[in-house]
Amino acid sequence: MDEIEIDFRSEEPIYLQIIQQIESQVLSKQLKPGDQLPPVRELAQELNVNFNTVARAYRIMDDNGLISTQQGRGTFLLEAPSEEMSTNMRYQALNNFTQHYIEQAFQLGFSPQDIIDAFEKQLHLFDETMEPDSLQDHSTVPVDLTGQRPQ
DSSP states (O other), X not given: OOXXXXXXXXXXXXXXXXXXXXXXXXXXXXXXXXXXXXXXXXHHHHHTOOHHHHHHHHHHHHHTTSEEEETTTEEEEOSOOOHHHHHHHHHHHHHHHHHHHHHHHHHTTOOHHHHHHHHHHHHHHHHHHOOGXXXXXXXXXXXXXXXXXXX
């Protein structure tokens, strides 16, 4: 499992940030069915957040059928989401990224038109330099939550 990064300045609740990042790792296939998530206390300590915050995130993901917590064994990712659920999760992630981008730009004092212009410019540059198959190669360096770097 890749590192989860919490933005303590974000208006997005921490438990939702945890859920969104785990869902993102599922969609990108960094997490696969059967993978074990860290125990709640361990993840809370690693993220420097309250135990109840991580427990809430896990409970919501459990209620939504994404994970299963088995007493004494741990928390595991369930089967891959259906095509419809996967599509919904992807669009939700896109909406979250877009909302964060817009909020940050407004906080810096940019107008809606400035934001649109910058986005279109970056999208155009991206289209010119990137090919869809190479997107996987530009992910962040994975860091296991236990602090071990993959080899």
